[in-house]
Amino acid sequence: MSKSIIAPFAFLLLFASSALAHEFKAGTLVIDHPWSRATPPSAKVGGAYFTVTNTGTEPDILISANAVIADRAEFHSMTMDGDVMKMAKVDEPFVIKSGESITFEPGGLHLMLFDLKDGLNEGETFSGELKFEKAGPITVEFRVDKMGAKTPSKPKAGSGDADDHSGMDHDAE
Amino acid sequence: MRRFRIVAWLLVVLVGSMLAVTYALRWLDPPTNFDRTQPLLPLEGSFSLTTQTGASFTEANLADKPSVVFFGFTNCPDICPTGLAELTDILARLGPDAEKLQVLFVAVDSARDTETVVRDYLTAFDPRILGLTGPKDEIDRAVATFKAFYEIIPGTGPDDYTVNHSAGMFLIDKGKRFVGKLDSHEDVEVRLQKLNRLVKSSL
Helix, strand or coil: CHHHHHHHHHHHHHHHHHHHCCEEEECCEEEEEEEEECCCCCCCCEEEEEEEEECCCCCEEEEEEEECCEEEEEEEEEEEECCEEEEEECCCCEEECCCCEEEECCCCEEEEEEEECCCCCCCCEEEEEEEECCCEEEEEEEEEECCCCCCCCCCCCCCCCHHHHCCCCCECC | CHHHHHHHHHHHHHHHHHHHHHHHHHHHCCCCCHHHHCCCEECCCCCEEECCCCCEEEHHHHHCCCEEEEEECCCCCCHHHHHHHHHHHHHHHHHHHHHHCEEEEEECCCCCCCHHHHHHHHCCCCCCEEEEECCHHHHHHHHHHCCCCEEEECCCCCCCCEEEEECCEEEECCCCEEEEEECCCCCHHHHHHHHHHHHHHCC
16 A cells, blocks of 8 residues: 555656756767856856766877857866955866766856857756867766756766666767 | 752752843843944045946945945856855845845956956846946956955956956945955855844844
8 A cells, every 4th residue: 555655656756867967979088967057147157067087998188078058168266365265267188087076066167158049947957068079078967956056956966877877878989 | 869859859949040040130221232243444545436327436335235245257267157056046035135235246356357247147147236437447446445356467368368356255334344254155045144144233
């Protein structure tokens, strides 16, 4: 009796979590949950975030990235110098060694989106492209989360096999 | 053995009475006087800015209510919208006490952040947040008054420059004195308590 009540909810949960977590693959690179945040009206810039993990044996380099909703995108760092917030364009290549990850997240490295065509609204998605030296370009989908969110609203990366059930996985050629 | 027990009980009575006296003294003279527990730095300087609804705001308005002052710009991808979103949440949690504060967002990017841009931008946040704009020299005077900091960092294109700026939110009492800061790394609960204290300091 109780099992028959729980079962549909268990299925719902399974699908809900697979709908929230998403990842993309380019060769041996795994790009986990690309996301962004809603922007206030008349804001012309936004930040986009993701984690790239190199599961292969050779290092690769993240060269550039762009998003369809922005005129231009650059890799920027945000650092605190005492109480002063500093932002700077990062020109050094992002080398991702075998078995290592690089994370772009609020309060740190971010993909700076310039000249947003429209504001970003919570719940929307937009596509973008990450370009790697060896793995080449890969199209990813960014999910827009709450304004000011410090982490995306999804289960933590690698916290279960919800990712494996995801219908959102893409494999690059 | 009996003597040991008597000594132990005497100690209990002694410690107990010491605690009682300490609490009684604190009760008679509660350490709630804000002025006595914080080093207070008076603000020096004057400025004349405009709110997003076109009203004038000068240093004299700081005497109206205790103030929370945040410096930023609308082309800021991270700390400004995050700070304003968190502040919106904190003001909601303050409840009616939020009315006893004035919250100022000083837009330090005078070239891009016009009154209209800031008005639109702030519609995403608590409507009590006042967005202050003005010509560069008045912005500079306001920044100097609060001993805050900003600098323009050139970008790839002429309009792509970014702005490094003070990240903390300055807490100013009605006597126009600097009483502390909210830090973006602090727990929201801690910031809420600091604002509660700021409200009480000016009663």
